[in-house]
Amino acid sequence: MKGLFCRAGVSDAEPKFVIQETTLPDVLTSHQVRVQVKACGLNPLDLKLLSDVGIQRDLIPVGREVAGVVRQVGPKVTFFQPEDEVVGILPLDSTCSGLCDSVDIDEHYLVQKPEKLSSVCVAAALRDGLCAYTALHTHARIAAGHTLLVMDGGSAFGLMCIQLACYHGVKVLTTSHSPQKHTFLEQLRPSVGVQEPLVARVIPVYNDSSDLLSVVLEETGGLGVDIVIDSGVRLQDEEEDEEKKLLPHKHDIISVLGVGGHWVTSHQDLQLDPPDCRLLHLKSASVSFLNPEVWTASSAQQGRYLHILKDIVEKMSTGVLRPQPEEAVPLYEATVAMETVQRHPKKKAVVQFSSDLK
Template sequence: MKGLYCKLSEAGEVKFIIQDTSLPTAIGNHQVKVQVKSCALSHVDIKLREDLKLQSEHVPVGREIAGVVLQVGPKVTFFQPDDEVVGILPLDAEVSGLCDVVLIDEYNLVQKPEKVGWFEAAGAIKDGLKAYTALHTLARIAVGQTLLVLDGASPFGLLAIQLAHYHGVKVLATAVSPEDQKFLEQLRPSLGVLESLVARVIGVWDLKVDLVDLCLEETGGLGVDIVIDAGVRLHEEDTEEVRNHLPHKHDIISLLGVGGHWVTTEDNLQLDPPDSCSLFLKAASVSFLNEEVWEASRARQGRYIHIMKDVVEKLSTGTFRPLVENPVPLYEATVSMEMVQRRQLRKRVVVKL
């Protein structure tokens, strides 16, 4: 069978190839053999793999899968053959999720509700996990708080908005283009409901817009309780394109309220002494959002499974409505993955198998 793999050249260039692969003949005690129906494509973080010493000649691509259980190991208790499941292959998986059949530990899977489609399940599981990690695990959201989601029209930003609104949080979001602004302004919890999911959409594509001023205006000068960024500028001399899409770290700190919480996706964030002083005076905090951390400790395995179960449950009730492209056939997976890696697509790409 064939799978999609990432090959890193000596020059550091990333190339995606489809190649033949095979599964081990023996199934482990806690492993589940799954026939894959759909697999979502996500950006491959080469630097993270290097930091975790997971370099290999060919890196498997496609980790968010949905499918049907074919066989279970002798000690598997959660599943049985013919169960419909959804899950995320671990970072150190040796096989691509675009293979017809994969072996995966039972603790990385959850049952897929019957009313949830294959493509929605695979397309939402990772972004849903990331949204839960940001809002519940790191920021500890509570009813009545104010949340700012940067780039709210991204697949992750959309699920973060939907999850926050579900919990009674006032949501502000930025849009990086007029199209994104229109999309966010038309978001509703469900059909026929007039109430918007986003209290205010801030079009940062417009150079006249001041993000800090608008956030303070919206909160009566108090500042927002939680900020989830999509990257930040660390230097004033960044290019105009970067300045139009990413706020400076000083802007984030300035719009935070007392006791506020900044959840950042910037892995090389550098805070100068004045930045730390501002955060200290506000008793504010910074957390780093790494959704891969759940596999770092067995003590958190139960919570990891609980979150994935909650994600698919919210999919079945319509609370989560992911941003998914039309299903892509396997022969187009290489081209689609190249576009995903270059971040040229605004929707989550799911491959149909």
């Protein structure tokens, strides 16, 4: 059996992705489940995070978001039985690559997959759903009546945040990074119920004429928003990278926050200057960091994590969460797809196994 692994580069060298032979043990441990993989989502590897938590290997398994069918269960497994369709995320320290025909995974990292939900869809969107759920519920503690600003709502993560927030009665504002995304967001409607726009205001940031602060204050009666969720920020005013120029400046985000507001950031190296901290203090606002790996890196809240995964797949099955469709690539293109994803972190890919092609 073959799997895809990453050979981390030395110093600044780019990591290389290689196909390696791998085997599974003959006997499963107490709570392990052997899953025949139908689809596997590909997301960028955070090699620095792996190093920080002490995971250092010559070959790092690639592909952790998996959907498939249970083929064998360990002697103490109680949640699943053979032929169950399941979905889950392999833990950080897993030695299995999700891009194998079969993987062994502890039953406490899996949930049942609804029958009407395709393996490709759930494998592609599970991580974004988990990030959105963590940002809105765990960090921001959203409630009906709140006002939310989602940066880059046209991204896969941003779209999940918008749909989840609207489901809970939150007023949503968002930014668009291109004319195409702007049109898409303006036309976004729920799949059930009253067909009103999901987004109260789409703010274009792909031209210099946009003024984020003035538009947000206009929409909130000068009060600012309760929650801001970013997908990266600019720490300096001058950025040469075209993609980074579209990101909001950290001061802009703090400025649009209302009193008691909450900023959820995915920027790992955020630096706040004394004036920024002073403004946050005056507003009694707070900042939290979104790390989606925290659920699988620690077993402290395993039950809550499983509840989140179950809720995500149920909402995807009923149409509350409708992720952007990802075109599946065959297994033989997985290496090239992963290289692209690693170089361009905002790109996504999902691999569909030939056994699941119909």
